């Protein structure tokens with residue numbers, strides 16, 4: 299009777315329930331295979347075997363056991379889905395993706411470099427053209443200003459002459 303109430307208060311872990319054995323307080327599976335997740339244990343057991351998992355958990359530090367169980371569950375699930383490659387299949391897909399993305403990145407960087415060099419050359423050309431145009435404009439401005447000032451002088455000279463003439467005429 300008391301054993302029945304103890305059974306209900308602490309249900310066996312998923313491993314002990316599956317293996318039909320008494321789940322002791324020292325059970326190495328209990329913290330990582332709760333009774334609410336029976337599939338987690340059956341998957342790991344199917345691929346690695348309960349005794350191998352128990353042995354592995356006893357060989358590693360207690361703080362590493364949760365990560366170990368989670369990685370075993372991941373690997374076991376991948377192996378059941380892909381009996382040939384397991385999680386190596388997923389790793390290969392990701393490695394190919396990394397290689398493809400690295401090539402894309404290299405090509406994009408090369409394009410960027412070419413574009414930057416082209417822009418730089420273009421800017422230099424624009425600067426040179428601008429320089430030439432400034433010189434040209436400066437020269438043009440110089441020449442007409444010389445001419446215009448000369449013409450203004452002529453005009454003012456004429457005007458002065460006219461004024462002088464007019465003045466002379468008036469006086």
Ligand SMILES: [Zn+2]
Nearest residue numbers: 311314321325
């Ligand atoms: Zn147990």
